[in-house]
Amino acid sequence: MPAYMVVDVRYDDLDWTQAYRRDVPAMIAAHGGRYLARSSPVERLEGAGEPPDTLAIVEFPTMAAARALLTSVEYQPYACARQAGARTQIYLLDGL
Structure with a gap:
């Protein structure tokens, strides 16, 4: 069953992002994952609070x-x- 990782990122420092964006997609792919969506900025349609700077959804073949x-x-x-350069929330959920 597929699994979906939802990543909410709020940047404090951007120094780490170039290497991360260059190298991590290949690591994701090596684990069977693929980006479904990645947006910056994020459009809020409902709710309150500070919106993330970037929101990503990554599909994996399994939770494992x-x-x-x-x-x-x-x-x-x-x-x-x-973790040193951003406040991040990472969620993992089962697909249907």
């Missing part, structure tokens, strides 16, 4: 494949850079 990306050794330096 999505988790494997986030815990992979190769991804860890990018995760650390992202």
Whole structure:
């Protein structure tokens, strides 16, 4: 069953983003994932609060494949850079 990762990013520092955008898509693909949507800025249609700077939806073949990306050794330096330069919420949900 497919799984969907929804990533909400609010930037504090952009220094990490060039390497992340260059390298991480190949890591996602190596785990069977693909971007379905990535938008900056995000258009809010309803609700309140600070909107994300970027919102992405990534499809993976399984929940395990999505988790494997986030815990992979190769991804860890990018995760650390992202965590140091942005406030991020990452959600994982089962597809239908």
